[in-house]
Amino acid sequence: MVNVGILGATGMVGQRFIELLADHPKFEITALTASARSAGKRYEDAATWYLDSPIPESVKDITVVDTDPKEAKDVDIVFSALPADTAAIVEPKFAKSCIVASNASAMRMEPDVPLVIPEVNPEHLDLVEIQQKNRGWDGFIVTNPNCSTIALTLTLKPLYDQYNIKRVYVSTMQAVSGAGYNGVPSMAIVDNLVPFIGGEEEKMESETLHLLGEFDGESVVPAPFGLSASCHRVAVVNGHTEAVFIEMEDDLEIEDVKNCLCNFKGLPQKLDLHSAPKNPVVIREEENRPQPRMDRNTDNGMAVTVGRLRKDAAFDNSLRYVLVGHNTIRGAAGASILNAELISEIM
Numbered sequence: 001m002v003n004v005g006i007l008g009a010t011g012m013v014g015q016r017f018i019e020l021l022a023d024h025p026k027f028e029i030t031a032l033t034a035s036a037r038s039a040g041k042r043y044e045d046a047a048t049w050y051l052d053s054p055i056p057e058s059v060k061d062i063t064v065v066d067t068d069p070k071e072a073k074d075v076d077i078v079f080s081a082l083p084a085d086t087a088a089i090v091e092p093k094f095a096k097s098c099i100v101a102s103n104a105s106a107m108r109m110e111p112d113v114p115l116v117i118p119e120v121n122p123e124h125l126d127l128v129e130i131q132q133k134n135r136g137w138d139g140f141i142v143t144n145p146n147c148s149t150i151a152l153t154l155t156l157k158p159l160y161d162q163y164n165i166k167r168v169y170v171s172t173m174q175a176v177s178g179a180g181y182n183g184v185p186s187m188a189i190v191d192n193l194v195p196f197i198g199g200e201e202e203k204m205e206s207e208t209l210h211l212l213g214e215f216d217g218e219s220v221v222p223a224p225f226g227l228s229a230s231c232h233r234v235a236v237v238n239g240h241t242e243a244v245f246i247e248m249e250d251d252l253e254i255e256d257v258k259n260c261l262c263n264f265k266g267l268p269q270k271l272d273l274h275s276a277p278k279n280p281v282v283i284r285e286e287e288n289r290p291q292p293r294m295d296r297n298t299d300n301g302m303a304v305t306v307g308r309l310r311k312d313a314a315f316d317n318s319l320r321y322v323l324v325g326h327n328t329i330r331g332a333a334g335a336s337i338l339n340a341e342l343i344s345e346i347m
């Protein structure tokens, strides 16, 4: 078993890490960290547990420690679910001696830090060698993208490989859990929609093109198409919905697009990694799907569900669809764990 720690273990994403790792066949939770508010307490006393599944027995009595490598010792991998500003300071300290699989945005766009979705760009992990050389670390940091970006990019990857994409527009309807437990006051969101999520559109636009970009041996050259995002918060607890509009350079047949999406498999499926979904993209034919409540848990929350796939009659060479992805599983904790499973298998 590999000893793993969770940084920010009491938060929304930290709890998902605990849920997904509690019965993991290769990773054993041996350290839990949080802020000074929680350090020194039993995990069960420190965390306000919000998941439907009960707190795993194995973590209830673990004493939460400060988020410091001197406190969270003897771990081979740490999963980071820290706020970005804290992650920027703390993750490099841990990377001196262990692998950091980070879900935070702080280091994602650093030129020598791999930003990875295992089905999309596992070859970007070659940046690790450059990172260790640049920074003199024995460990390293690998990051996963923003929750909305992950779901979108999993659907764009097979299309990008088969067609010449000209431009993409995406409009999101994002769950409140994306902002953390105290992130959106109920008075702001009940009976309402908030048409702004700070920094989200910029992250979706830059991270997606970076993920689909080419690693040339030194750095990543972003994919060369246009991408425009508009992001909105809706009164859903879990599961981000996105309406996607794509214009290709050439004509397309919708049956070919459908086959392209549902036949898509990547390295995690070939290697049969523990957390890999059977199919990263699942197509629904019903005219009223996907819906967050019904589709967010597809394949344990690790698959993205696509529906309403159709040609766009208003424009040439264009299609549109709606997708749903689980923001704290495939969009956060599950994504970091899949990165760590891939690293354990191939590096």
Ligand SMILES: NC(=O)C1=CN([C@@H]2O[C@H](COP(=O)(O)OP(=O)(O)OC[C@H]3O[C@@H](n4cnc5c(N)ncnc54)[C@H](OP(=O)(O)O)[C@@H]3O)[C@@H](O)[C@H]2O)C=CC1
Residues within 6 Å of the ligand: 007, 008, 009, 010, 011, 012, 013, 014, 033, 034, 035, 036, 037, 038, 039, 067, 080, 081, 082, 083, 084, 086, 103, 104, 105, 146, 147, 177, 178, 179, 180, 181, 327, 328, 331, 332
């Ligand atoms: N929620 C989502 O859907 C997604 C979230 N993310 C990212 O994941 C990260 C965590 O998000 P989320 O779980 O929602 O956030 P929460 O606010 O729910 O949890 C934050 C965690 O970090 C700890 N923490 C806060 N401040 C400090 C500090 N100064 N030093 C050490 N630990 C600290 C908290 O501990 P304590 O309980 O003691 O305060 C808590 O464990 C963020 O970077 C977020 O942007 C990414 C994708 C999706």
Ligand SMILES: N[C@@H](CC(=O)OP(=O)(O)O)C(=O)O
Residues within 6 Å of the ligand: 103, 104, 105, 145, 146, 147, 174, 175, 177, 178, 179, 197, 200, 203, 327
């Ligand atoms: N901003 C996302 C969640 C998140 O924290 O994303 P990031 O890891 O890119 O900061 C949401 O609100 O749904």
